[in-house]
Amino acid sequence: MPLREIATAEGFVLAGGRSSRMGTDKALALFAGKPLIATALATLRDAGLQARIAGSRSPLDAYGEPIPDTFTSAGPLAGIHAALTASASDLCVFLPVDMPLMPPALLRCLLQRARLTGAPVTVARLNGRVEPFPVVLSRQTAPYIVERLKSEHASCHAAWREIPALLGEQPDAVSIEHLVSSGHLPLSTGIPPIWCFLSANTPSDLAWMSRLWDRIQRLPGEIA
Numbered sequence: 001m002p003l004r005e006i007a008t009a010e011g012f013v014l015a016g017g018r019s020s021r022m023g024t025d026k027a028l029a030l031f032a033g034k035p036l037i038a039t040a041l042a043t044l045r046d047a048g049l050q051a052r053i054a055g056s057r058s059p060l061d062a063y064g065e066p067i068p069d070t071f072t073s074a075g076p077l078a079g080i081h082a083a084l085t086a087s088a089s090d091l092c093v094f095l096p097v098d099m100p101l102m103p104p105a106l107l108r109c110l111l112q113r114a115r116l117t118g119a120p121v122t123v124a125r126l127n128g129r130v131e132p133f134p135v136v137l138s139r140q141t142a143p144y145i146v147e148r149l150k151s152e153h154a155s156c157h158a159a160w161r162e163i164p165a166l167l168g169e170q171p172d173a174v175s176i177e178h179l180v181s182s183g184h185l186p187l188s189t190g191i192p193p194i195w196c197f198l199s200a201n202t203p204s205d206l207a208w209m210s211r212l213w214d215r216i217q218r219l220p221g222e223i224a
Contacts, residue, residue, distance in 0.1 A: 007090035007115050011044030012083040014076045015097040016055025021201045031100045037063045039100045046104035055079025077154045084142040095134045098200045110136045119172035121160045126176040131197050132156045
C-alpha cells in the first residue's frame with residue numbers, strides 16, 4: 001500500500017471574542033510584555049505552522065493577516081468556519097488567543113496525530129475530559145460546521161463530538177498524560193499539564209498566568 005501523502009496544514013488564532021470580562025480588547029492585552037495576539041501567533045509559528053488570525057473584532061493587521069467572520073455573533077465556531085473556507089490546507093490548527101501557556105510541542109503532537117489517523121477532528125484529553133481547544137480540523141468538516149451555524153448550534157464541544165459521526169468517523173482525543181509520560185510533550189519540572197489549557201478571561205486571570213509564566217521560566221526542563 002502506498003504511503004499516504006503528508007497533509008498540508010495551517011494555523012489560526014481565534015480572536016473574535018467579545019472580551020466582555022476582560023474589559024478591553026483581549027487580543028491586545030499584555031502577557032509577559034507582549035499582546036496576547038502576538039504570543040498566540042508565535043506559538044503557532046513555533047509549532048512550524050504559517051499563522052493567520054480568524055474572526056478578529058479589532059484591527060490586528062500589524063500582527064498577522066485577519067480572516068473576517070462570515071457568520072456574526074456565533075462564537076469561535078464562526079471564526080473556524082471562516083478560516084476553513086479561506087484555507088487551502090488539508091488540516092487547520094486552531095488556538096484561542098487567550099491560551100498563552102499552550103506549548104508549541106502540544107500543537108505539533110496533535111497535528112502529527114491528525115496526519116497519522118486522518119481523523120476529521122483531533123483534540124486533547126486531560127484527566128478524562130476532552131478539551132475543546134486547541135483542535136486540528138480537516139477541511140471536510142467545513143460543510144457540517146456551516147449547517148450547525150445556520151441552525152444556531154454553535155457549541156464547539158458538541159460539534160467535535162457530533163461532526164465525525166456524520167462523516168462515519170470517530171473524534172480522536174489524544175491523552176495528555178500519555179504524551180507527557182512518553183516524553184513527546186516535554187514540560188518543565190513540576191508544571192501540571194492543566195496549566196497549558198488555562199484561559200485568560202479577566203485581568204486577574206491574565207495577571208495570575210503571567211506570574212505562572214515567570215515561575216515556569218525559572219524552573220528546570222522546558223515547555224516548548
